[in-house]
Amino acid sequence: MSSWKKSLRSDRLFDMVNTTVLMFCILVVAYPLIYIVSASISDHKAVVSGKVWLLPVGFDLTAYKTVFSYGLILTGYLNSLFYMGVGTLISVTLTLLAAYPLSRKEFTQRNVFMGLFLFTMLFSGGLIPTYMLVRSLGMLDTRWAMLLPNAVGVWNVIVTRTYLRSTIGDELYEAAAMEGCGDVRFLVSIVIPLSGSIIAVMCLYYAVWIWNSYFDALIYLRSRDLYPLQIVLRNILILNQTDGGMIKDISVMARKQGLADVMKYALIVVSSAPLLMIYPFVQRHFVKGVMIGSVKG
Amino acid sequence: MILSSSHLHRTFRRQWQFYAIMALPFLHLIIFKYLPMLGLQIGFKQYRVSKGIWGSEWVGLxxxxxxxxxxxxxxxxxxxxxxxxxxxxxxxxxxxxxxxxxxxxxxxxxxxxxxxxxxxxxxxxxxxxxxxxxxxxxxxxxxxxxxxxxxxxxxxxxxxxxxxxxxxxxxxxxxxxxxxxxxxxxxxxxxxxxxxxxxxxxxxxxxxxxxxxxxxxxxxxxxxxxxxxxxxxxxxxxxxxxxxxxxxxxxxxxxxxxxxxxxxxxxxxxxxxxxxxxxxxxxxxxxxxxxxxxxxxxxxxxxxx
The missing domain is CATH 1.10.3720.10 (MetI-like)
Known part of the structure; x- marks a missing residue:
């Protein structure tokens, strides 16, 4: 009885410590995010002089006006939307087309094909040979270079295959075969309608990945009007390339500097907000994707 | 006998469809993942743009x-x-x-x-x-x-x-x-x-x-x-x-x-x-x-x- 009581007390202590730790996690993760939003809407003098700690000091939306009036940012946004939309369509289609045959044990050569896919996870031609290939295909500095070379993620093919194998039962397949339904028709009219959730997961994976990555653009693109948002962001936020036209109405140099600083916070908010706002609604799909992927297939 | 030949026929038709579905992703895999591996040879060559990948001179290791x-x-x-x-x-x-x-x-x-x-x-x-x-x-x-x-x-x-x-x-x-x-x-x-x-x-x-x-x-x-x-x-x-x-x-x-x-x-x-x-x-x-x-x-x- 007394040992039971003791353990109960230690459990209560454990719960307290655990709750504190989790609260601390929330604080640590949320603080930088809140700070950025606060800084972006604060008076730029307060930000520069270090008066902003958590909540906004003063209220000034000039930074946002500057961001939205900058043409390259808008072009980058539209380009990224295009790459994300078309790229996701291409990627998800190819992934499904690869995953379906690999999921059917009736496909006698599936292990050979699986091996070919898996091998590219272990070994690759590397940066320069891939670059030279893209160049010789005439895709340098075109939108194709953003859509095709990395369209298929082998890991995503494996996850999709695992999902199809566990949801599309053999009975269903055999029944369809009895009716004389071929694989092409089976895929289009039975598998795809039944795989809504894995398609959603894949769309999200590819979309977020395309939206956030900059490497392909860095190596394949030269024209500014093709740049995705991430490259524009890099040029402004990290390389500090801003052209004079961007903050032209402000004449005083000091004010210009202060505004440029705060503008960076505004730019971070503007570029990250779409994903962070959609995220709570699609979170469960991501979790699902991770879980399917963790099933060894 | 007849049954097995028709079975074979059916298997063949099935397999053919698998290949057809696989064609696009497979082509993508070959072009964008396997073709670059051929380019690895320039690691053993002195690559010159004028001579290309295949024409450049071998320099060993x-x-x-x-x-x-x-x-x-x-x-x-x-x-x-x-x-x-x-x-x-x-x-x-x-x-x-x-x-x-x-x-x-x-x-x-x-x-x-x-x-x-x-x-x-x-x-x-x-x-x-x-x-x-x-x-x-x-x-x-x-x-x-x-x-x-x-x-x-x-x-x-x-x-x-x-x-x-x-x-x-x-x-x-x-x-x-x-x-x-x-x-x-x-x-x-x-x-x-x-x-x-x-x-x-x-x-x-x-x-x-x-x-x-x-x-x-x-x-x-x-x-x-x-x-x-x-x-x-x-x-x-x-x-x-x-x-x-x-x-x-x-x-x-x-x-x-x-x-x-x-x-x-x-x-x-x-x-x-x-x-x-x-x-x-x-x-x-x-x-x-x-x-x-x-x-x-x-x-x-x-x-x-």
Whole structure:
């Protein structure tokens, strides 16, 4: 009885410590995010002089006006939307087309094909040979270079295959075969309608990945009007390339500097907000994707 | 007899359709993943644009010897390996710790909230992440330096210090990815048989004992598998973040193999040398993956394949 009581007390202590730790996690993760939003809407003098700690000091939306009036940012946004939309369509289609045959044990050569896919996870031609290939295909500095070379993620093919194998039962397949339904028709009219959730997961994976990555653009693109948002962001936020036209109405140099600083916070908010706002609604799909992927297939 | 021939016929028709469905992704795989492997030959050649990949002159192992004899090679390999291992050593315990803490959370809603918040930074792009780091550590307006200023200390240019690069890289990764990394362990924890917990409670186990005797053992195989995956990719630690965090002052520690390959190949346009280093990198990766996998198999946790 007394040992039971003791353990109960230690459990209560454990719960307290655990709750504190989790609260601390929330604080640590949320603080930088809140700070950025606060800084972006604060008076730029307060930000520069270090008066902003958590909540906004003063209220000034000039930074946002500057961001939205900058043409390259808008072009980058539209380009990224295009790459994300078309790229996701291409990627998800190819992934499904690869995953379906690999999921059917009736496909006698599936292990050979699986091996070919898996091998590219272990070994690759590397940066320069891939670059030279893209160049010789005439895709340098075109939108194709953003859509095709990395369209298929082998890991995503494996996850999709695992999902199809566990949801599309053999009975269903055999029944369809009895009716004389071929694989092409089976895929289009039975598998795809039944795989809504894995398609959603894949769309999200590819979309977020395309939206956030900059490497392909860095190596394949030269024209500014093709740049995705991430490259524009890099040029402004990290390389500090801003052209004079961007903050032209402000004449005083000091004010210009202060505004440029705060503008960076505004730019971070503007570029990250779409994903962070959609995220709570699609979170469960991501979790699902991770879980399917963790099933060894 | 007739039955088997029609069966054969049917099998053939079936197979033909599988190939048709596979055609596009297969073509993509061959063109974009296997064709570049042919280009690896320029690592053994002196590539000249005028002569092309096939026409350039063979130079044997010249580039490989050059790489291994230069002092840079050891430095970039060390930078890569130490960054990766440091990253793995820190991020693994944190993810496991968070998953277990979440699993023991007092209420479902609290758990959901913590999960939601900690998972959020994962959706921030690398470019934004690095610019956040740069903004926060800025000597003039960074909040970190404002904080240091409260104690009367003079501002520190964190990004310019080579000895700080790895710490900044790894700990900001922890901030960004622990929530995401914890998901997989949480999934494994929900699969634990409730009867085990029941039995533990009857035996008067404390929560801490439960964690050590039930929770940790039941996610052990997940931990091993993930560790294998990570060890296999030790040499391919992220180009994207390291490249953006680089500047002339911290290059001594921030130059890793992938950024070095990029610099040599696309900035200095030395295609052959860059390809040779890339090949070395791929081969080390391959050997690493195969080694850790067989180690995992031998340890009885089951490998990846």
């Amino acid at each position: 010249k580039h490989f010897v050059h790489f291994f004899q230069s002092p840079t090679s050891l430095k970039v390999i060390w930078n890569t390996v130490s960054l990766s291992l440091y990253s793995i050593a820190v991020s693994f315990p944190f993810a496991i710790f968070l998953a277990i803490a979440l699993n023991e959370a007092m209420s479902r809603r609290f758990k959901k909230t913590v999960q939601m918040v900690t998972y959020m930074p994962y959706f921030i792009s690398t470019v934004v992440m690095v610019s956040m780091i740069i903004q926060f550590t800025d000597t003039r307006l960074g909040v970190l330096n404002h904080f240091i200023g409260l104690f009367g200390l003079s501002p520190v240019n964190f990004m310019a210090k080579p000895e700080l690069f790895r710490h900044i890289y790894v700990w900001t990764n922890v901030w960004q990815q622990t929530g995401y990394n914890a998901i997989i362990y949480l999934a494994a924890l929900t699969a634990v048989d409730p009867q085990l917990y029941e039995a533990a409670r009857v035996d008067g186990c404390s929560k801490l004992q439960k964690i050590f005797h039930i929770d940790l053992p039941s996610i052990r195989s997940t931990i091993v598998i993930l560790l294998i995956l990570n060890m296999g990719y030790v040499m391919s630690v992220g180009f994207e973040k390291a490249y953006l965090m680089q500047n002339a002052l911290n290059l001594e520690t921030s130059e890793i193999i992938s950024t070095y390959i990029y610099r040599i190949g696309l900035i200095n346009a030395d295609f052959s040398f860059s390809t040779a280093i890339g090949l070395v990198n791929s081969l080390i990766n391959l050997v690493l993956l195969l080694t850790v996998n067989s180690l995992a198999k031998r340890s009885g946790e089951g490998g990846l394949w």
